Amino acid sequence: MTADSGIPMSKAEALDRVDGDETFLQELLNMYAAEHAEKTGAMENAIRAADFRAIRDLGHSLKGSSANLSLPRLQDAAFDMETAGLEKDLEGALKALNRLGHEYRRLKDFLGTP
């Protein structure tokens, strides 16, 4: 895993995980888009309610999805969210949420999706 690399996605690695099946990878990326939107929405609510357990769980879950698709920067941002939940750090959670949005926009640019 290239967690510290600058690119949003290690496409070769992701493709390798799905045996080179581009169509399947696209299906997973579409799922990820829905997942990202749903989870970040839930994170906003959890931050508003200072529900640290939910913050941790949502971060953990999005971290897993990101790792599966070799999205190191989104994985990092989700890990920050999970950590903020564990440490009961609302400011950290907000930062992680912004980062998740920013990194997702970068991913879309990288993939050339609207």
Next chain:
Amino acid sequence: MPDKIPNRTILVAEDDPISRRILEKKLKSWGYETILANDGRGAWEALQRPDVRLALLDWMMPEADGPEICRRIREGKKTNYTYILLLTARDQPQDIIVGLQAGADDYMIKPVNFLELKARLQTGQRIIDLEDKLLQTQAQLTELATKDGLTKLWNRTSIMKCLDEELIRARRTGSSLGLIMLDLDFFKKINDERGHQTGDKVLIRIAEILTKGVRPYDKIGRYGGDEMMIVLPDCDLGSVCLIAERLRRACAAEQIRANGKAIKVTISAGCASFDHLVRPTGDRMIQASDKALYRSKAAGRNRVSSFPVQKTRARRRTT
């Protein structure tokens, strides 16, 4: 393909839909039937199915996490073993010990290396296959230890145990319990004149007729030689005699074919019941039905007697 995995059902319990989808596709391509669950409750429900013997459980799931499911499965009474592989995050190595202590067989760190997963699942299958063989052998040994090899009726030890158990039940519930002792008339003659193989065939056929003629919860055992014993729960002496008479008629009506010849075989029976004896024990019930059987023999065979003597509708052949 030499490493093609035989069809197996595997549970994938994972709340992350992407991981779930990737695992589903991979496992199917390896020949597995997949059952998917997105939380602990769904996983627990799926694990109640007897065909689910392999499970991939995510550590963190809503409702109940992976270790919690492991603990419940290991504490439960599922007959067959379930091989559980826990999936955990890379940054939580402490989970591994907790997971294994909770009853997981193995663990893998996510994102999963699929070649490794395939190999580890094959290990799981080997364990399940070994357990299946062991259970099969155990069942065969139980059959050998409890059944009569020729007639497939209960053997003497088992039928005696059954009588003792039913006596305890009858005492506790205040219900009755009947016993029939029977043997084949002139069986020695069949063996002497037609050979032991014919005698064996006769015994097998009589055992079949008796089995067909009793209620599903009655127990029939081969007491020894051509003597058979039937334990009839919840049966008073009158009912025992009626059942014995029905069996006698069924046997007498049969033409048993052996070595191309038809043989007519009759039985004599003696009946006893729990509620007609003073301080009944298994031994006393056997003694009573034995006395009645002796009476049937003395009265000319092919008949049913009881101890004490019982007047029944089947009186003509009942003494």
